[in-house]
Amino acid sequence: MRIIDVINEIITKGALAIPSLDAFLSGLAKKFPDTAGEIEEYRSELNSQTTPEGLLALGKTVFDELSHFKGLDPRQSPSNLAG
């Protein structure tokens, strides 16, 4: 399995959990009205991820982070050749 397939699977399954998390946050906002404003900010940010553009941006972020390690092989660390 390619790494990009793994990322896609994580995002796809993660997206399914977003409505549940949104409902949970909504419940919290009702239970604790004084925090509703702050929770609403999180909810809107969370829901923006469920759009195709949001998921694409999220996938790109994850892929960029993982690409940071591409080519990194710590077994060939420069200090191993000092002595």
Added chain:
Amino acid sequence: MKSLMVLWFLLLPGTAQSASVWDALSVGVGAQGVWLEGGDLADLRDIEATGRAAFGVTPHIALVGGLAYGFDHAYTRESVGVRLTATDVNDPTFSVGLGVSRHFRSEPGGLDEWAGEAAIGWKPLSGSEFLLTASAAYGLDSSQRQITAGLTYPVKLVRGVQ
């Protein structure tokens, strides 16, 4: 004959090798200054030609070894040991290592014993493979300190190996 076979095996085209294993091997040649001081022995400094090799058993444990020739005092010295290596995740071109090596020497006057050591390596230029390397070793018997600093050029022997 055995040495020739080992050398031939290293020089085989990469397509005939298992890249996953060979990717853990790094080899380099270079030049460095060496300073020896303290302990029971006389202070000494020299310029050395070096050949180094390392095999990363895991990302943080490497078997290391090397050969050096001192131009001024006409000696050879060898070392082989093990290091714990830490690489900067945000900048994999820099790493540090701590370890212990057994040092050997053709002429008296330097480390010929087990020594604790610390090493740093840095690849400062993105367009060049050259490494800046430095190390400090402490002789466990003689209490002599050995400091090296120089340039190392990673050599590609087989596919994926620096």
